[in-house]
Amino acid sequence: MKQSRALIPALACAAILVAGTACSSSVDNNATAVEASVADVVIDDGGCAKNHDQIADIQKKLAGNLYGIAAANSDKGTNTNPEPKRADDPIKITFSIEGLSHPFLVKQKQLAEETARDLGVEINVISANDDVNQQFNDIQTAVAQGTDALMMMPANTEGLNAVLSQASTAGVPYFFTQKGMLGVKPASQVLAPYATEGRQLGEWVVEHYAGQQDIKVAVVSGIPGDASSDARVGAFMLPLLRACTFDIVAEQPGNYRRADSEKAAQNMLAANPDVDLVFGANDEAALGAVAALQSSGRTGVDVVGADGETDMFTAIDSGQTLATVIHKPTAGILVEEIVKYLRGEEVPQFKVLDEDLVTKDDTATTQPAF
Known part of the structure; x- marks a missing residue:
């Protein structure tokens, strides 16, 4: 995987939106860079001394949290496939999803399948039935059987590194939708x-x-x-x-x-x-x-x-x-990014969608997420 543009030097201050970190020049999507960002946190207790320690603890946790980092770096760095497929080559995507016991997960599956159908590519959605071990086994099986790209929405990423190493060895690019992880090298993460x-x-x-x-x-x-x-x-x-x-x-x-x-x-x-x-x-x-x-x-x-x-x-x-x-569900957007990547186009390392707050004044004019 070729990194065509580096992330801005914001990884070390990646959680600035929520944690008020101080910026560092270290730029790397790995545990060392995250540890550096946590060490650089500038505590902002808003003048509430009684809550200072609790605020400091939360800020430090957020400074190393994937979703703060992703928000700060959304659409600021890209990856390009070094071995793109030809325009007429078929594409097979495997989507490993944590389960289908929640309406949002069902929506993710529907959007992935609809987008794949619109783009004329094959997608195989595999539900892990809310079992982390089953999901890891599903991913290993998909890599062993062969797939052009691995798309994942994991329930838990602990222990997933070893499985992703197998995908990299097999030359299978991998992507995350909605939920993702640090310390690995996905082609793209479209996250909530x-x-x-x-x-x-x-x-x-x-x-x-x-x-x-x-x-x-x-x-x-x-x-x-x-x-x-x-x-x-x-x-x-x-x-x-x-x-x-x-x-x-x-x-x-x-x-x-x-x-x-x-x-x-x-x-x-x-x-x-x-x-x-x-x-x-x-x-x-x-x-x-x-x-x-x-x-x-x-x-x-x-x-x-x-x-x-x-x-x-x-x-x-x-x-x-x-x-x-x-x-907002992200599976359909990620299917689009996967097809672009496999065809040789640049895709964002991180993409995070905007959010919309809804109160009673908004329900009549706002569409539910699912």
């Missing part, structure tokens, strides 16, 4: 703006509660250890902590699933009877919190989430939730 989604929603919450004090917040996070959840939750928390008027009293993972999130919310609400706001790391988490509130008979608790799914629009219209952020 998890960090900027969280920040935008957090800033809106601070504005919404302006003038109020001691607002107690419970957080239903996503998958423990997952970079997307860490980015969205951490970036959401920062504006609240800097405002110095919010108290994050509890956090439990809901694994991005409604049933798990309902249980997590039930636990936190039972232990914290004075919660004012529940933040769900995605809309399924937020809707799980709504179900928990309904089953407990609790009223007067606000709920916000992120993804922009249809059920969340309904909940906003009915007053059960306040706001969400449209989470």
Whole structure:
């Protein structure tokens, strides 16, 4: 894989959108560069001394987070295939997706298949059924059987390096959609703006509660250890902590699933009877919190989430939730990038889509993400 234009010297300050890092001249998509960026973080506590340590911890984590780095470097560096296919050569893409148990994942599959059909290329979508080990095995099988490109949306990237090394050895270029990873050399990553989604929603919450004090917040996070959840939750928390008027009293993972999130919310609400706001790391988490509130008979608790799914629009219209952020699916865009790459055109190393916040004023004029 030829790197036709280097990333700007922003990797070391890549999370500046959410973490306030100081810039460094080190430019490399690997762990060493990320460690350098974390060491260079300039802490911005917004003047809230009581939350300084918690803010510092979140900023350092965000400075090394893929999604902050991707947002800062979107469309600023490219890769080109050194051995492009001819215009009339057939193309076969293998899309390994974590599962199809969530409506967004189903949408990703549909968009990938529709775009492949429109472009006249073959795509084989393989669901790992929410099993990380199965996904790794699926990828190894695809490489062994032969494919022109490997497209992935992994549930978890821990341990994926070894599998990707096999793809590189076999000469199979690989790409990430929605979720990706650092420390490897994909041809392109078209990723979701998890960090900027969280920040935008957090800033809106601070504005919404302006003038109020001691607002107690419970957080239903996503998958423990997952970079997307860490980015969205951490970036959401920062504006609240800097405002110095919010108290994050509890956090439990809901694994991005409604049933798990309902249980997590039930636990936190039972232990914290004075919660004012529940933040769900995605809309399924937020809707799980709504179900928990309904089953407990609790009223007067606000709920916000992120993804922009249809059920969340309904909940906003009915007053059960306040706001969400449209989470745009990327699979169709990445299929286009894969075909371009295989044909010899430049593709972006990172591409991150813009986000749109939705409240009750916007549901009539905004299309749900899925």
